[in-house]
Amino acid sequence: MADDGTGNLASQSLVDSNIDASFAELATVVTDPDDLPVTTSIRPNGTFTDAESCQQYLETGGLIVTDDAENVEPIGFVWLFKEWDDILEQYVWTVYIDSET
Amino acid sequence: MSGRCTLTVKRSNDYFVSGSELADVMSHLKAEKTYFIAGTHSIYVPKGRVRYIDKSVCKPWLGLDGQYRLHSPGEAARTELIREWPDLKRVGWPGGAIKLLNWRSPMFYSGPHVGPMIYIDLVGAYSQIYEKLFLDTSFPRGYYGQWALGAVADRLKVWKSARNALIGIARSTEAVAYRGTARIRLKTKNRFLSPGLWATVQAILHWIADEAIKNGAIYANVDGYILPTVAWEFVENFLFFLSDHDILWSIRDQGPGEIVTWNNYRVGSTRTQAYKLNLTHKSRSFTNVTNCDGEKWATYWRNIGKIARANGVSTK
Numbered sequence: 408m409a410d411d412g413t414g415n416l417a418s419q420s421l422v423d424s425n426i427d428a429s430f431a432e433l434a435t436v437v438t439d440p441d442d443l444p445v446t447t448s449i450r451p452n453g454t455f456t457d458a459e460s461c462q463q464y465l466e467t468g469g470l471i472v473t474d475d476a477e478n479v480e481p482i483g484f485v486w487l488f489k490e491w492d493d494i495l496e497q498y499v500w501t502v503y504i505d506s507e508t
Numbered sequence: 509m510s511g512r513c514t515l516t517v518k519r520s521n522d523y524f525v526s527g528s529e530l531a532d533v534m535s536h537l538k539a540e541k542t543y544f545i546a547g548t549h550s551i552y553v554p555k556g557r558v559r560y561i562d563k564s565v566c567k568p569w570l571g572l573d574g575q576y577r578l579h580s581p582g583e584a585a586r587t588e589l590i591r592e593w594p595d596l597k598r599v600g601w602p603g604g605a606i607k608l609l610n611w612r613s614p615m616f617y618s619g620p621h622v623g624p625m626i627y628i629d630l631v632g633a634y635s636q637i638y639e640k641l642f643l644d645t646s647f648p649r650g651y652y653g654q655w656a657l658g659a660v661a662d663r664l665k666v667w668k669s670a671r672n673a674l675i676g677i678a679r680s681t682e683a684v685a686y687r688g689t690a691r692i693r694l695k696t697k698n699r700f701l702s703p704g705l706w707a708t709v710q711a712i713l714h715w716i717a718d719e720a721i722k723n724g725a726i727y728a729n730v731d732g733y734i735l736p737t738v739a740w741e742f743v744e745n746f747l748f749f750l751s752d753h754d755i756l757w758s759i760r761d762q763g764p765g766e767i768v769t770w771n772n773y774r775v776g777s778t779r780t781q782a783y784k785l786n787l788t789h790k791s792r793s794f795t796n797v798t799n800c801d802g803e804k805w806a807t808y809w810r811n812i813g814k815i816a817r818a819n820g821v822s823t824k
Contacts, residue, residue, distance in 0.1 A: 453646030460649040468602020
């Protein structure tokens, strides 16, 4: 069990699914590298473990916008590749941007 | 002009001169209205492609041609970056990230203070942070990149000024030129410009400075923190925080102290130039230290340490 930040205890799987959902709001998430688009201009561009940092990064680069209702809207051609990291022992999400868009 | 200077070493168009001779050269060029570009410890005159360098800051360093010759700290840092990534054209970042260069080093001044104090500073602050990062570190709290800085940091660790110069290169966007009394700002091409790296290093320094302030620091500047020792438990707390996070620190001085104003203080036998001159001007208290996301930066710091160790970077 894990503290979900509201004083209640949430199961680890619920916490994980919340993190997954937060990343899924930002861009298309893939877990198989073959699902990344095959273009010469696509490149990795930052790896994050929490969606808030990833969102700040994408906002700074103008790759998403956040409207008044705090909904985020992806702009352009961004993917997130989710994979397990053996060093950090947690999932990490790598931003892939197609620089031609 | 050469008649006024004692030129000790000459290599192509580089002249290594003393600090006072460098000042003389600059005065002469201004008087003659000769266009020149001023560096931190050097002057470059495009006409004739002549460079004057303050030899007092230089050391023999292995050049890219395999020959040892005198390098300035910035030149040595740039040499190591080029040696590591000779074909790098630019670091690259999403458009808006250039704003990250607006990050400034942490500064905190809480007003005049007299009493026993301790002055703690970080050991090789910039390098102990960037050695765990990448030239293309993304901000905020981005892990991994294409160009790990560990090897460059390792080669520069024997020369403090050069290892500090690296982080200046990461944010350098302009140079200053003079013609007579006219000062001209030049935009420079810098293939190692990295807003993400610069902002990440500064954010980590802000996180540490914020922790120092929470533990009673009365003065902080970049990587140095002055705390009163009357409440020793706070000093211990801060030192425990540093050690617990594997942040290397040292005690620069401690003893009776007086903070007159910003950059005017003594702690034990350490005295700033303004203090020695007995200057009395006082500035208002101020801070630019941000305290947001401290826990996240703490987690990030631990994680980049793990990654660096896994990649064989000695973090001690």
